[in-house]
Amino acid sequence: MKKLKTHINSWMPVFLWMGIIYLLSATPNLGINYKWGFFLRKLAHIIEYFILVILLWRALKITFSWDKIKTYLWSGTLSLFFAVSDELHQHYVATRCPSVTDVLIDTTGIMLALIIIHTLFKTKEN
Numbered sequence: 001m002k003k004l005k006t007h008i009n010s011w012m013p014v015f016l017w018m019g020i021i022y023l024l025s026a027t028p029n030l031g032i033n034y035k036w037g038f039f040l041r042k043l044a045h046i047i048e049y050f051i052l053v054i055l056l057w058r059a060l061k062i063t064f065s066w067d068k069i070k071t072y073l074w075s076g077t078l079s080l081f082f083a084v085s086d087e088l089h090q091h092y093v094a095t096r097c098p099s100v101t102d103v104l105i106d107t108t109g110i111m112l113a114l115i116i117i118h119t120l121f122k123t124k125e126n
Helices: 002-026 037-063 068-090 100-125
Strands: none
Touching: 002 037, 002 068, 037 068, 037 100, 068 100
């Protein structure tokens, strides 16, 4: 029972965050049309996927006894797959369209999170 509770507590934030990203993607117009709107939307992509990687990395680390590399690879890969599926989802939302550029921007957030996680754990080991 304790293991189940640990798994739920590990994965619930991941699925909640994915739900938030999905809902934001499903919104036809986020209403950001002012001067800084483009920059803020792209920054939001980086932040969304930065947070997703951290949540996935945490859940994978708690759930599985993988080495660091495997945990990094899976958290990054799953985040990238979600980014691609999110852009495909936007194809079906009015006023939205899929963008390879957005996936590349999402990848920036993914890579930043993985670098920071790696750096933090590298300094912890020393």
